[in-house]
Amino acid sequence: MSAESGQPAGRAIGYLPEGDAISKNIAGRRIRGAVWRILFLSSLIIGIVALATLLYTIVDDAFGYIVVQTKVDPDTLADRPLAELSKEELTEILRANISSGLFRRFDRDEPFSERSKESVLALVEERVVGREVVAVYKLTESLLDRERIEAETREKYPRAELEFHSWINREFLSRPMSSIPILAGIGNAILGSLWVIVITMLLAVPVGVFGAIYLEEYASDNWYYRLVETNINNLAGVPSIIYGILGLAIFVRALEPFTSGAMFGVTDSNGRTIISAGFTMALLILPLIIINAREAIRAVPQSLRQASYGLGATKWQTISNHVLPNALPGILTGTILGMSRAIGETAPLIVIGASTFIVFSPDSIFDKFTVIPIQIYNWTSQPGAQFRSIAAAAIIVLLTTLLTLNATAILLRNRFQRSY
16 A cells, blocks of 8 residues: 555555445445435435425315304394494394393494494404304314214304314404404404504615615625624524513604604604514614615626626616616515514514504504514414314415415516516
8 A cells, every 4th residue: 555645555545446446435435326316315204294284284274164253143133144234234133132230341442433334344253253163173073073063063062153264264364353262363464464564664674675785786895794794684583582671662652752753743653563563673684685686686697787888878877777777686585574574473573562462453653563473473372163264264374474475486487587
């Protein structure tokens, strides 16, 4: 053996195995390749099984048989179905069947003149009709064990009705919150999520894109630039609850005269409002938007900039007419993915004081609010199968929203993507 080359004496450094040696070498490489292939395939299968299990569990809870009992037959309250009555007729039914003190409390919480028909109908069904779900069955047992469920219902609940129920329906999407699961909805949560995400987008997108343009096209490579870049990258990895604490200290408390609307004449609010949530979520996704926009701008070939300068264009003309149009797919993709993260966040909004139970719809940026993830968190913490079912329904709504946003990002990227 040569001490320097580690090869047998008389064998060249570039020696290749021959005969049986090359067969063993090839067999060994194939075995190692097969092992890594099995490892990669196993990882993929584990991921698919975990995702399928999650989706199955959610869907299994969101559909199935329920056993319903009512205190009062709704047909005895009017000459036609309650859903066909006007808001005024529903209000009179409510007034006639509950105490005057309770009616005044509801009117004080939100005047009946300002309530929607759906809100009054929910109160009638909750306080007068008194529909109560006494048993809940999952989709799997509803499909596979129907006879046992029917027999059990006849034995335990002779006055009740057995019906197949989808917890995701039109009423669920439009109704306000309720302490009775079958009457609860996420209408207020959807409106709150829309308010928050619109404010977040209006603040984070222009600031993030303009900041990315400056850092990539104008900033000099000095200590200040490197400090800002390092901090942006670090902020992208900060836990979201830290942004909630920041929002509580700055927007809810320090800027309360503004975020509560007091300086604009609003007297019945505090800093725990929609605009505080929008500012907080904008801070949360701002580093992500800046990083994604910078990567998109950096991916534009330098030759396009040089060609533009060669034709006499200024720096801003080059950026606006060539760099940004070519970077648009990446910018849009990063922005929509940032919005997806903001829609699904819960911790920051809990810290700044989002409501877990709210019966009125927000009308301005200075109102109290709730969002879909907050409602899911609230329902999953409640005991009982009914709350798990409405939580599963809300999860499906949230997942559908997120998948729609992600699909939109892919379509926009493919629509505006250019080849060089």
